Amino acid sequence: MSRRFAATSAACAAILAAGVALTATTAEAEQPAVLATPSFDFDSPQVVATGLTVPWGLTFLPDGSALAAERNSARVLRLRPGAAPEPVFTVPGVVASGESGLLGLAASPTYAQDNLVYAYFTAANDNRIVRFQLGQQGVTPILTGLAKATIHDGGRIKFGPDGKLYAGVGDAGNTALAQNPQSRNGKILRMNPDGSAPADNPTAGSLVYSLGHRNVQGLAWDAQGRLFATEFGQNTWDEVNHIVAGANYGWPTVEGNSTDPRFRNPIVQWSTAQASPSGAAIAGDTLYAAALRGTRLWTVPLTGDGGAGTPVAELTGQFGRLRTVELGPDGFLWVTTSNRDGRGTPAATDDRVLRFPQTTP
Template sequence: MGRARVGAVWAAVVLGLVTGCSSGGGSASPPPPSESGAGTGTGSSPAAVRVAGTLTEDLESPWGVAALPGGDLLVASRDERTITRVDAKTGKKTLVGEVPGVVPRGEGGLLGLAVRDGQVYAYLTAESDNRIVRMRYGGGDADRLGAPEVVLSGIPKGGVHNGGRIAFGPDGMLYAGTGERGETGLAQSVESLGGKILRMTPEGKPAPGNPFPGSVVYSYGHRNVQGLAWDADGRLWAAEFGQNTWDELNLIQPGKNYGWPKVEGSSDVSGFVNPVAQWKTSEASPSGIAYAEGAIWMAGLRGERLWRIPLSGAERAGEPEAFLVEEYGRLRTVLAAGDGRLWLTTSETDTRGTPGPGDDKILRLEVT
């Protein structure tokens, strides 16, 4: 991300068109439920978010979070190189393994997670590159991670802008958001895997129907994509870090160019897709996103808030709304849990926050 931690006051946003050994469980005395509204936001379907409690705490540099079929969570520690299972009812934490070959440095390390068919997929920073691996994991209480198998390698790595989010789409393909490691020209080159959204088979091969024959590149012109989510219509949305001016929420179309470094935020330059919404960098610095209850939910790091962007067709249905503003510090990953519930991880132990008692945490949220 490359920007200092700064407190910020919520502001409404402008914009245009389409364009996540055993140890103890949850907190012994979780904070009382709180309800946070959205300043002056005026979405078409106003909502509130209630923090129903803390699922677990004392996590170290949590980054990727993935749900197992039974509802329990797997959490990656960026700097510790470990994956921990968290019981979704009790918050009990169980170490399921350390991932070999991870080289944490700067914004790199053990990043995004995804689960499919008894395999845990992980996006990680290795010695020479960023890569995606998969490991056998049965999901039983005593199971541990198997040896990693490389799915895709050769994603550019750096001290910053490593991307790192991975997720399986409704089409069964694996998607990954990457960064340009601070070498801006990589984003405009379809020959590079940096500054892209990638789409591949579970084995890491170019997915059928990809826009560039023989390539896993799905869209390009990105600076640092860390949020991926699909709405009820199966459309892909992505959150992206801007540089000094605009962070973005984009509706992703195959083969399209999202502008970086030629443009940041919305522009009238032909050939580039404009974001659906944008924020000042002090208000967002977005990492994870999720779709739930007719809206995209976006976790903000520097902005230290949770954004809700109501959707309608290819446009916003109303102004973005901000919740939990500076209540829990930096927010990294948001995950839909069904029935109007969300999981939300804090990110105060990532070297850029100010850790307090119990940090980092997974919060239980209810949308009302």
């Protein structure tokens, strides 16, 4: 079925992405009106790159080109539609094993002035965030000492509309860390571009922005500046959460919705077979979540109060495991596959970076 909404800008199409709604549980029985959203043509994929190995982080430069991080090789590749991927940097000190390696990438919001790119990666003894300049050698650490493991390393980093750098940090397989306010694992962190704690963080001197997370791998903001995050569940429920400063999301005490007043409930939960949501992006007022085990792209209509309407699945089974989704400056929705991560069934052209155009109103 399809639903129509008014366009939010001249660049936004006016038709909600069509699809068949699959089973999902939302936090509210009665849903407020869904806000306006653009639409993408998921029947018209354009291939940006092929033959990559686990492209994880994806960010865009002012010239419109993209940078992609290969998890296992530690390479940073410049991507342009119609051109071969161009290796432009290799992050030193990356130690890849299991789910760990070179993970998130984020271009500085002032890249035109400072030429800085930020990366989250697994080193010999920790997970860390560094920054560097393309064409130069070496990296400058801004945050070190995050517990590492072969699972639950988190890794997504993004600059928010406030100019602060946010990081999803997994519990590194040690569930107790998520509820320990002194630990930076099992958290969403918020920091200044130099790694220091902003004065307006929930706890003075702490980078912790929210706690009680198992393994956040998707961060995205809507037009009102609200933060949403996707999170891997354990055996039962995957989540999309509306992130509120200082809030506790319950892991490992609860997974998914609960009646415990100490914890904030997700706005959407899926069974782990349907999702395993990794990257997240917001276009208009729809959140897109790239699903690994679910091998689909979930579209989640957001409501005016920070909740969600009924999720709809796109691309189910068409491209295998989906790792990252981002809205490009070209107006296209970019998606990366993750079929060479040891858990997928790669096609000859995997892994791929695809982009999907907006529909014509």
